[in-house]
Amino acid sequence: QVQLQESGPRLVKPSETLSLTCTVSGGSMTNLYWSWIRQPPGKGLEWIGYVFHSGGTNYSPSFKDRVTISVDTSKNQFSLKLFSVSAADTAMYYCARGALYRYDYWGRGNLVTVST
């Protein structure tokens, strides 16, 4: 059974960088897309971007200049970096397997609060 687990800090200061890692277990990362999706408190889902197993990426225009998603298949991990965060970036951050038309496995989420 494929499982995903987010890890990273739960509190980030304004203007700093939010960094999260997703560890994949129970399956290979090969030939698959891996995505980050977030959900502000009480609001809906927002797609951030994806990385392909070979390292190719695609980001939402809403984050294009502030985000980097990378993959390390040797560790079965992929990562999110969101730069220059503000309170508006406070959200539950989910990693998920898939992109485009289907996200079939999700992590439990990592709630990140941006505050001093």
Next chain:
Amino acid sequence: QSILTQPPSVSAAPGQRVTISCSGNSSNIGKNFVSWYQQLPGTAPRLLIYDNIKRPSEISDRFSGAKSGTSATLAIAGLQTGDEADYYCSTWDNSLSIGRGVFGGGTRLTVL
């Protein structure tokens, strides 16, 4: 404002059938597959429907999907109290030079 439009809420009694709509345009639903997700309170979303109509093997056949033109629909038959959740549609949008993933704003289902 979400690119895909869903009703904020729907409700029905146990045992009844309910449908949730997802409206888009020719740049997203009109040319791409749609998926649906269920988010129970305090949990991560779960894939219910993909490729418009397909169900993962572990999903009950009470859940079904359909797509016509630029709209998609999720139907839930034989409603149970455990179906109370938020439901989201999703697809790919090609309106910009680079495609992007998009979600509907979500629909809260209440089982009366």
